[in-house]
Amino acid sequence: MTDPRWLDDAEQRAWRGYVRMQSKLNAQLNRQLQTDSQLSLSDFAVLVHLSEVPDRSLRVSQLAQALHWEKSRVSHHVTRMERRGLVKRVECPTDGRSAFVVMTDCGQNAIDAAAPGHVDTVRRLFIDDLTADQLKALEAIAGQVLARLDDEECRT
Amino acid sequence: MTDPRWLDDAEQRAWRGYVRMQSKLNAQLNRQLQTDSQLSLSDFAVLVHLSEVPDRSLRVSQLAQALHWEKSRVSHHVTRMERRGLVKRVECPTDGRSAFVVMTDCGQNAIDAAAPGHVDTVRRLFIDDLTADQLKALEAIAGQVLARLDDEECRT
DNA sequence: CAGAGGTAGTTGACACATCACCTAAAACGA
DNA sequence: TCGTTTTAGGTGATGTGTCAACTACCTCTG
Structure with missing residues (x-):
């Protein structure tokens, strides 16, 4: 494992927020x-x-x-x-x-x-607090991440 | 409970995607x-x-x-x-x-x-597949939803 | 200072998730 | 057809999370 790239501030906030929300x-x-x-x-x-x-x-x-x-x-x-x-x-x-x-x-x-x-x-x-744009953004994020997860899974 | 407002297509996709990703x-x-x-x-x-x-x-x-x-x-x-x-x-x-x-x-x-x-x-x-904008969007979503969740919790 | 009420933490019962392993029934190839 | 392999599913052990009930201790008020 080479030197890890820790999360920067924005990443940290997004990640911790997501984890807690979830x-x-x-x-x-x-x-x-x-x-x-x-x-x-x-x-x-x-x-x-x-x-x-x-x-x-x-x-x-x-x-x-x-x-x-x-x-x-x-x-x-x-x-x-x-x-x-x-x-x-x-x-x-x-x-x-x-x-x-x-x-x-x-x-x-x-x-x-x-x-x-x-x-x-x-x-x-959840849903009613989000705008249509946010829903779309979320869908896209989920799509990308799921693709990556599936990918990773196959590789195993 | 009055007639429930089922999720429309976009909502459905976003929600199911999120759940599965999560x-x-x-x-x-x-x-x-x-x-x-x-x-x-x-x-x-x-x-x-x-x-x-x-x-x-x-x-x-x-x-x-x-x-x-x-x-x-x-x-x-x-x-x-x-x-x-x-x-x-x-x-x-x-x-x-x-x-x-x-x-x-x-x-x-x-x-x-x-x-x-x-x-x-x-x-x-997760992180590396997302753009800066997506991270910001996610942070915002998490913030809103968490506010709602905390709100709901107090009310209890 | 007694005793009422709150606070810190633990416990037991149960539901849930994962892992590694097991059984039995196909399916398949020599 | 026999033996191996694959497939469908179940099981037991262990770790995890929640709820409700509990113990012990503190605090505050009369």
Whole structure:
């Protein structure tokens, strides 16, 4: 490692601001969803993906891909959600290794009940404070950084 | 809850991009720090704050305030870091309730060793891909959103 | 100086994430 | 067809984060 290029002032401010925003925003969104709907952001993400798909059913690996989660994370999370009746596992008849994750009616109700409050919170805490230009800037930043992250990931 | 205002296309793109960037970036930064230096981002944050302070020592509540963490989180984390010898607890002689968290030499070495690689990763994955304007935009966004978040928090 | 109330910190229970490893069922090639 | 490899998914251990409840100590007021 050659002499590191420390962050200059502007970089420092941007980075620390971003980190702090990110962590607080996450915490608040989680808290709102949890207290108002007894769901975590992760539960919500899983349910969203299942609700957007025919039969409300995806294989574990598809879910992992859609969510950009590791399969083990999906598996653990599905186990917990299954315990609460939000989803259930169904074995695949044609491939003995495979398992479907199916959203139950209870899961559907949960997300229907949670979605409006969640969107509202996302707006209140984030979207509605930003101008159209800022949204565009953010989208661009996310795009660039994600490209870099994906790139880096492949290289591994 | 009146009819929710769902996100329009641009908002959707910005929001989803941000969420995804945020989660992947976090994961990668954590992974790099972990594999190269056996530290988590949280460990790193604690050590940074301790290293910037006289005696490398802060009371738990000061640490909590500096990091914007709950005191319970600090307590748990300090326990884990203490187990690894990165910090130690010292009772306060003047206030029997209080405890100091002091960075050990081992902790100092750990952060000295970790910092260059971490900054480098932050640059590679994030900062260096962004223009000065983008950094300024990001700082502004973070500022606005944080103001809103703090505001919301007080209100509670 | 008693005791009411606040403050500093810890603890236990639980949810979450990651890692390394494991099992079983395909798929495939000699 | 047999044995190897790949693929789908699950498991256990460990570290992390949150909440609610708790202990011990300080402080302040009558």
